[in-house]
Amino acid sequence: MERSRRVRVRRVYDAPEKADGGRVLVDRIWPRGVSKEAAALDEWCKDVAPSTGLRTWYGHDPARFEEFARRYRAELRDADHEAAVRHLGELIGHGTLTLLTATKDVGISGAVVLREVLVGNDTGDE
Numbered sequence: 001m002e003r004s005r006r007v008r009v010r011r012v013y014d015a016p017e018k019a020d021g022g023r024v025l026v027d028r029i030w031p032r033g034v035s036k037e038a039a040a041l042d043e044w045c046k047d048v049a050p051s052t053g054l055r056t057w058y059g060h061d062p063a064r065f066e067e068f069a070r071r072y073r074a075e076l077r078d079a080d081h082e083a084a085v086r087h088l089g090e091l092i093g094h095g096t097l098t099l100l101t102a103t104k105d106v107g108i109s110g111a112v113v114l115r116e117v118l119v120g121n122d123t124g125d126e
Helices: 052-058 062-076 079-092 110-119
Strands: 007-011 022-025 097-101
Touching (some): 052 062, 079 097, 079 110, 097 110
Parallel strands (some): 007 097
16 A cells, blocks of 8 residues: 555544544644543643644644745654654555544644645645
8 A cells, every 4th residue: 555545634523433543633732622442542742743833833823824834844854853753654555544623624733734644645845
């Protein structure tokens, strides 16, 4: 199975599916109103999440997504994020990996940027 099909992005609020494989929360903050049991996580990898400053600046404003994605890709290459990114890459080798986020619109979330980086579709443009 090709690598890009092995990494999914879903909301943590959605019911777990058999096709999820490994379920990893990639937000820095625990999602409001979700119990650990309901989340059915294999891991919480908050070290891979965007920095608090970047997340606050972005505020999930669609007009800022392109710049957010560029800045987040740069963060993912720094020493604070490198080991976490490498760890998630290793998890993909064990089967399907689902990146979970509390973001309402996953299409403009850090999780989709992270997925691009993990599957190798990251252009690295700055």
